[in-house]
Amino acid sequence: xxxxxxxxxxxxxxxxxxxxxxxxxxxxxxxxVHHYHWLTNSQxxxxxxxxxxxxxPIATKIAAFVGYQVGxxxxxxxxxxxxxxxxAAALIWFARILARYRQSPAxxxxxxxxxxxxAAMMVVLTWEMGRDSVRAIGVGQSLGIAxxxxxALTRWRIHPALVIVAAFLYGxxxxxxxx
Amino acid sequence: MDKLAxxxxxxxxxxxxxxxxxxxxxxxxxxxxxxxxxxxxxRYEAVDRYGWMSDEEFxxxxxxxxxxxxPIATKLAAYLGYRLKGTAGATVAVLAxxxxxSIAMVGLLGILYALRHSKxxxxxxxxxxxVIVVLLGLMAFEFVQKAGKGLGSVPALAFGLAALAALAVADVHPALVILAALVYxPFHLRVAARLKEWRERRGxxxxxxxxx
Numbered sequence: 001x002x003x004x005x006x007x008x009x010x011x012x013x014x015x016x017x018x019x020x021x022x023x024x025x026x027x028x029x030x031x032x033v034h035h036y037h038w039l040t041n042s043q044x045x046x047x048x049x050x051x052x053x054x055x056x057p058i059a060t061k062i063a064a065f066v067g068y069q070v071g072x073x074x075x076x077x078x079x080x081x082x083x084x085x086x087x088a089a090a091l092i093w094f095a096r097i098l099a100r101y102r103q104s105p106a107x108x109x110x111x112x113x114x115x116x117x118x119a120a121m122m123v124v125l126t127w128e129m130g131r132d133s134v135r136a137i138g139v140g141q142s143l144g145i146a147x148x149x150x151x152a153l154t155r156w157r158i159h160p161a162l163v164i165v166a167a168f169l170y171g172x173x174x175x176x177x178x179x
Numbered sequence: 180m181d182k183l184a185x186x187x188x189x190x191x192x193x194x195x196x197x198x199x200x201x202x203x204x205x206x207x208x209x210x211x212x213x214x215x216x217x218x219x220x221x222r223y224e225a226v227d228r229y230g231w232m233s234d235e236e237f238x239x240x241x242x243x244x245x246x247x248x249x250p251i252a253t254k255l256a257a258y259l260g261y262r263l264k265g266t267a268g269a270t271v272a273v274l275a276x277x278x279x280x281s282i283a284m285v286g287l288l289g290i291l292y293a294l295r296h297s298k299x300x301x302x303x304x305x306x307x308x309x310v311i312v313v314l315l316g317l318m319a320f321e322f323v324q325k326a327g328k329g330l331g332s333v334p335a336l337a338f339g340l341a342a343l344a345a346l347a348v349a350d351v352h353p354a355l356v357i358l359a360a361l362v363y364x365p366f367h368l369r370v371a372a373r374l375k376e377w378r379e380r381r382g383x384x385x386x387x388x389x390x391x
Contacts (some may be wrong), residue, residue, distance in 0.1 A: 003238040005346070011295070014248065014249050014250070014310075015248050016248065017248055017250070018248045018354055020354065021213045021250065022213070024250075026216060032364055035254035038218060041385055046292065048290040049295040049296070050288065050292055050294075050295050051284065051285070052295070052300075052304075053291050053294045053295055053297070053300045054280045054283055054284065054291065054351075055207065055208055055210045055211045055252060055280055056207055056208075056210055056252070056276075056277060056279075056280035056281075057210075057213075057214065057250035057251070057252045057277070058213065058250075059249075059250045059270070060253065060277045060281055061280060061281065061284050063281075064277075064280075064281035064284045064285060065283070065284045065288070067284060068284075068285045070289050076285065080281065083249070083250070083253075084250070084253045084257070084277070086248070086249065087247050087248055087249025087250070087253070088253055088254050088256075088257030088258070088269065089251070089252050089257075089274065090247050091240070091243055091244050091247055091254045091257065091258050092257060092258055092261050092269065094247075095239075095240060095243060095245075095258060095261075098239065098243070104260045105365070105368045105369070106263060106364070106365030107364075108362075108368060109364040109365050109368045110239075110360070110361050110364030110365060111235060111239050111329075111364070112326075112329045112364070112367060112368075113330075113338065113360040113361070113367055114239055114242040114324050114357065114360050114361070114362040114364065115238055115322055115326035115329055115330070115335070116239060116322075116323075116326040116330065116335050116336075116338040116339035116342055116360075117233075117242065117338070117339075117342045117357055117360045118238050118241055118242055118248070118322050119319055119322035119323045119325075119326050119339055119342075120243070120339050120340070120342035120343040120346055120356075121341075121346060121353055121356075122273070122315055122316075122318050122319035122322055123293050123323075123343060124343070124346050124347050125215045125218075125315050125319075126312055126315040126316045126319050127213070127347075129216075129308060129310045129311055129312045129315060130309075130354070131214065131241050132308060132369070133308040133309050133312060135355075136305045136308065136363045137305045137306075137308075141305075141309075141352065142309045142312075144306075144357065145306060145309035145310065146309040146310070146312055146313050149309065149313045149314075150313045150317075153313065153314070159223075159228075159282045160209075160219065160220060160223050160310075160314060161220075162210055163310055164211075164307055164310055165209075167303075167306040167307045167309075167310045168303045168306065168307060170306050171302035171303040171304070171305055171306025171307065172299045172300075172302050172303045172306075173299075173302075174302070175302040175303065175305055176298040176299045176302030176303075177298075177302075177307050179298060179301055179302060179305065
């Protein structure tokens with residue numbers, strides 16, 4: 001087993017995968033199926049389908065499975081390390097630099113400017129996810145669940161985790177009969 | 180001692196580690212629906228629930244994290260852990276976040292395979308999506324307010340709309356928009372001061388009338 005190949009395959013697909021989850025999937029497919037032949041196309045498709053039944057980042061789910069398939073628990077560790085460490089280390093490194101110069105007007109300016117950008121990003125994400133929700137379960141259900149959650153979160157200050165679990169229960173037990 | 184970890188002296192003992200693990204496991208288990216879904220969850224844990232960082236700092240880190248490749252969740256988990264307890268904290272945070280599902284991928288494959296088209300799972304994911312929409316929307320609202328307070332309503336609106344246009348209309352990659360903000364940012368305070376000066380000079384000239 002060539003550990004370096006395993007490491008490199010996942011390193012490359014995650015370093016080039018800008019834009020989070022969905023962006024890295026085709027890159028991982030390229031490495032896993034076409035480059036290194038660790039899985040067939042149809043097996044990769046199955047892994048994706050299975051991964052969707054679980055929470056968490058798609059990249060680590062795929063890395064965990066393929067790494068284990070190909071190299072046991074060592075492969076599991078190698079693939080996950082290649083996936084996670086480079087970008088995490090980069091973030092921490094940049095954040096430390098930012099922290100060191102926190103008092104400088106330059107960094108203060110950056111902090112201020114980033115806020116409307118993050119706000120805009122969140123607006124776009126809200127819109128896109130809202131649209132996906134309507135496509136999946138329709139306007140009525142989406143608005144209904146959203147309204148109840150909004151009320152639970154802001155009026156009753158319920159922990160988001162509990163609201164999500166409640167949604168899981170509703171979805172699994174009730175909604176599943178209508179889709 | 181790492182500067183970040185030293186900024187807020189964390190209480191000794193296992194306390195913070197336990198909190199960190201709890202928060203990371205929670206976000207790891209509830210993050211259905213891809214990257215963006217965990218962002219409000221992380222924010223809740225880090226800013227609201229435990230007060231490990233301010234909203235401002237969270238926004239900065241989120242921006243930085245989006246400007247870099249790789250899965251957002253693990254980047255945020257690593258930063259949070261590092262912030263609290265240095266490299267050890269970062270390792271614990273990441274492991275707590277991804278190990279449950281990673282091991283499930285390996286160990287429960289048979290069950291998961293049978294479930295992969297299950298209506299129950301589909302129902303669960305579909306029902307959670309509107310909740311995430313609400314969380315993202317609340318976060319959007321709060322950052323809009325922050326931007327207004329920080330930059331002033333007019334500049335905030337101007338920059339916000341520009342960013343929105345870039346992201347939604349021109350389909351510019353978020354990393355690029357963030358990079359643009361980071362590049363202009365250092366100059367902003369100077370530009371804003373110059374503009375203010377210019378406006379005041381114009382105002383006073385109008386009051387005094389043309390100079391003889």
